[in-house]
Amino acid sequence: MPLFDQLYNFAHWLAQNPGEAEDLVQETYVKALKSFSSFQPNTNFRAWMYRILRNTFLTSRTGLKASSTVSLEDEEEGGLEIPASTGTPESIFIDRAHEHLLQGAIEQLPLHFREVLLLCDVEEMSYREISEALSVPIGTVMSRLSRARKALREILQQKTRG
Amino acid sequence: MADDYTTKLATYLDGELPPDEMKAVDAHVRTCPSCAADLLGQVQLKRALQSAGRRYTPSSEFRIRARRQIASRPKRSTWSAWLTAATVVAVLVIASLAAAYLGQRRLEREQTFSELADLHVAALASSNPVDVVSTDRHTVKPWFQGKLPFTFNLPDLQTSQFVLVGGRVTYLGQAPGAHLIFHIRKHQISVFIFQDRDLRVGLGSVPGARKRHSFEVDSWSQDGLRYFVIGDASAADIQDLAARLRAAESG
Numbered sequence: 001m002p003l004f005d006q007l008y009n010f011a012h013w014l015a016q017n018p019g020e021a022e023d024l025v026q027e028t029y030v031k032a033l034k035s036f037s038s039f040q041p042n043t044n045f046r047a048w049m050y051r052i053l054r055n056t057f058l059t060s061r062t063g064l065k066a067s068s069t070v071s072l073e074d075e076e077e078g079g080l081e082i083p084a085s086t087g088t089p090e091s092i093f094i095d096r097a098h099e100h101l102l103q104g105a106i107e108q109l110p111l112h113f114r115e116v117l118l119l120c121d122v123e124e125m126s127y128r129e130i131s132e133a134l135s136v137p138i139g140t141v142m143s144r145l146s147r148a149r150k151a152l153r154e155i156l157q158q159k160t161r162g
Numbered sequence: 163m164a165d166d167y168t169t170k171l172a173t174y175l176d177g178e179l180p181p182d183e184m185k186a187v188d189a190h191v192r193t194c195p196s197c198a199a200d201l202l203g204q205v206q207l208k209r210a211l212q213s214a215g216r217r218y219t220p221s222s223e224f225r226i227r228a229r230r231q232i233a234s235r236p237k238r239s240t241w242s243a244w245l246t247a248a249t250v251v252a253v254l255v256i257a258s259l260a261a262a263y264l265g266q267r268r269l270e271r272e273q274t275f276s277e278l279a280d281l282h283v284a285a286l287a288s289s290n291p292v293d294v295v296s297t298d299r300h301t302v303k304p305w306f307q308g309k310l311p312f313t314f315n316l317p318d319l320q321t322s323q324f325v326l327v328g329g330r331v332t333y334l335g336q337a338p339g340a341h342l343i344f345h346i347r348k349h350q351i352s353v354f355i356f357q358d359r360d361l362r363v364g365l366g367s368v369p370g371a372r373k374r375h376s377f378e379v380d381s382w383s384q385d386g387l388r389y390f391v392i393g394d395a396s397a398a399d400i401q402d403l404a405a406r407l408r409a410a411e412s413g
Contacts (some may be wrong), residue, residue, distance in 0.1 A: 003258075005220060008219070008220040008224075009216060012217070013217070018218075022228075025220070025224075026231060029232050030231075030232065098210075099213065102214040106211075106214065118215050121208055121211040121212055122216060146172065152207075
């Protein structure tokens with residue numbers, strides 16, 4: 001099935017639970033098959049599938065809880081204050097020996113930061129694809145990405161200090 | 163460094179700046195050590211994220227269960243709905259096979275280039291980047307004899323700006339190979355040479371220098387050997403060195 005492994009990985013990162021991730025993926029395919037006629041040819045199939053999965057997650061109990069933790073309005077207005085990084089914690093990843101530390105830092109990110117970072121850096125989606133998958137303007141994708149990367153650096157700094 | 167420039171560097175790394183701005187940032191990082199260091203940090207974090215983010219894989223039981231469930235859905239529908247759904251499933255299966263094959267090939271290629279970029283960066287970060295130090299090809303080439311199961315030719319660089327710093331034995335996916343470091347102006351370039359048959363990845367040809375992980379890369383296969391030229395020098399310098407290596411091997 002197309003995108004099966006990628007969708008499962010993304011679902012697991014969103015739900016942070018294997019059982020819920022499986023339900024999400026299964027429901028995504030069922031919904032995709034049902035509404036296949038609404039898929040516009042020449043538009044992005046991958047972004048469409050991720051949008052279905054994400055919308056399914058957001059209406060689940062875990063999704064509702066995660067999305068209510070940080071209000072998106074606060075985020076767009078810069079309400080979530082993240083201190084500017086003062087060092088280069090990236091340098092510790094040169095040998096990829098700290099993968100578990102990085103995975104822990106991704107888990108700690110708020111949902112709207114985690115998803116945009118995963119779509120950009122793991123799924124290697126373009127900003128346009130991400131904007132289609134998340135149903136937000138490209139400008140929002142860029143600002144969320146920038147803030148997500150800052151937040152990640154900050155978490156990593158805290159982890160490496162501790 | 164200004165915070166907005168850090169963001170601009172990130173957008174540059176994502177390949178999302180307009181072409182003229184890409185060129186401007188490209189030129190800037192070559193002359194600004196602070197931005198170059200920031201960029202290197204961002205490249206490393208991006209690569210680490212790529213690997214760390216591919217954390218979860220579906221179990222084989224779930225894979226089978228999901229396929230069965232989706233395939234069984236049309237049986238409850240009318241004949242025409244069944245036909246539509248069956249067509250969709252067939253299209254999805256064909257698309258998945260093609261996408262999986264192409265995706266796998268692309269992933270393997272990307273992993274190879276990523277590993278080479280790691281080897282390049284790790285060698286430059288090391289206090290002893292080479293095991294045989296020389297600016298003379300006649301010292302470096304014989305040093306590899308008995309250490310590698312193949313031999314290769316090196317170009318005469320006396321008339322060029324390239325300087326051969328030295329070499330070391332390296333490994334890519336357990337395949338032994340030569341790692342040579344060249345210097346041009348203030349840039350270091352790594353040349354990797356492996357036996358084609360040892361590399362499990364079908365790399366095809368990469369005509370001309372390409373940008374990968376912010377490095378310029380050229381790669382080709384010649385006389386059973388696979389060459390990779392990678393560095394932060396300009397595309398023209400990478401291609402120039404690649405052309406000299408090609409000529410040396412065919413000469």
